Amino acid sequence: MTTQFVSSTALIRALGLIACICGIIIVGVYEGTLDAVNANKKIALDRQIFKVLPGAKSVQAYDALPGGISPAGDHESPSGAIRFYAAYDATGKLMGIAAEGSSAGYADQVRVLYAYDPDKQVITGLGVITMRETPGIGDKILVDHDFIHNFVALDVALTSDMKTLANAVKTVKHGTKANPWEVDAISGATVTSKAVGRGINQSAAILLPRLVPHISQLRSKS
C-alpha cells in the first residue's frame, strides 16, 4: 500500500480503476442472471395463480388502465395501471381473474393474490405472495380454516353504474361476520386479518370498475 504524498490524480486513477473493475463484474452478473431471475419470478407467480384458480391451464397478463384494459408486455406496467391475470381452462374459456392486493400488516407489507369470478362478482380464492408476520400468530392466515372460508364467495359486486364497489370489503371482529362482503378476522391475529381485507378492498375498488365493463374482451383467449 502506498504511503505519503499521493497526488490527487493517483487517488482518482485508483478509484476509477476499482470502479471500472466493479462495474464490469456487476453488469456481467446482472446480464448473466437476468433471464433466470425473470423466469423464476414468472414461475412463482404462475404457481400462485394456479393455486387460487385451480384447474386453470394458461394465464394471460393484462394492464387495467383508467380507459380500459390491454394485454401486458414483458415490460413493467405503465404508471397508474394495475396488472391482473386472466386464467383460462383447457378449452380457452375464461375461468377467472387473479390480481394482487397489498397492505401493511403487523411486521411488514402483506401481499396477497386473490381470485375473482366475473360471473358471480365474488372473490373465490386467496393466496399469500409474501408476508413476514409473526410465526404461530399472523401466519395463521395461510392455514386457519375459518379464515380461508371467507374467500370462497366474498362479495365484491359493483354498483349499477359500475363506478365503485357496492359494499367495501371490511374485516370484522371474529365471530361477527353478518354480510357476504365482510371478512371474519382470526381471533388474536386481527392486524394481519385486517391487512388482508384492506389489501383486497383497495385493489378491487380500483381494478374492478376498470375491468368489469370490458370483461367481454377477455371471455375467450386471444
Added chain:
Amino acid sequence: MSTLISNFDEFMDGLWKQNPIFVMMLGMCPTLAVTVSAVNSISMGLATTFVLTASCLLISILRHIIPKEVRIASFIVIIATFVTVVDYSIQAISLELYDALGAYIKLIVANCILLGRAEAHAARMPPVPATLNAFGMGLGFTLGLLAIGGVREIFGAGKLFGIALFGPHFQPWVVMVLPPGGFFVLAGWLILFSGIRANKQRKIEAELALKGAKA
C-alpha cells in the same frame, strides 16, 4: 512445508480459534435475524463466505494499487460489488430463498466481519493466505449460524432441514423462531463454549501445579 503449515493455520484461524460468531462476536445482525432455520443459516453463511473470499482475494491483488487515503471507500465498493453478485445469483437460484433471507442479503455489505478482514488481513497479505483466511472465516461464520439455526428450527418448528423430527403431537416453542429465541440459543452456545474453555484452562493449571509440586 512451512508455507503449507502457515496456509493451513490461516484457514483454521476463523474456523475455530477466531470464530467470528463465538469468539470475536462479529456479524451479530444476521446471526440473530436469519437463523430461524438450518437452510436459511447455511444459505446466509455461504453467501457471506463467497463475498468474504472474493472481496479479500480482489483486495489482496489490488493492495499495492489502492492508496491508503482511499482504502475504506475502495474496500466498501469491492464488498458491495460481490454482495450485488450474490443478490442476483440467489434471485436466479431460488426466489423462495431470496424472500426468506430478505434484506439481510443486502446487509452483508455492512457486516463488520468483511471490512474487518479486508482492513486487518487482506490489505496486508498476498492473495493465497488472504483468500484462505477469508474462506476459513466464512466457513466458521457458516458453522456458527448453522449451530444457532439448527437448534432454533429443532425446537421452534420440530424439524431439521424441513424434516419433521417429533411426530404430529409436538407443540413448537414459538419463542425460538421469534427474535428472543436467537438471543437464547446464542447465549446457550456461548455458555457451553466458555464452560469448555474454563475446564481446559483448569486442567492446564492443575497439570502445571502438579509439575511444580514434583519439581
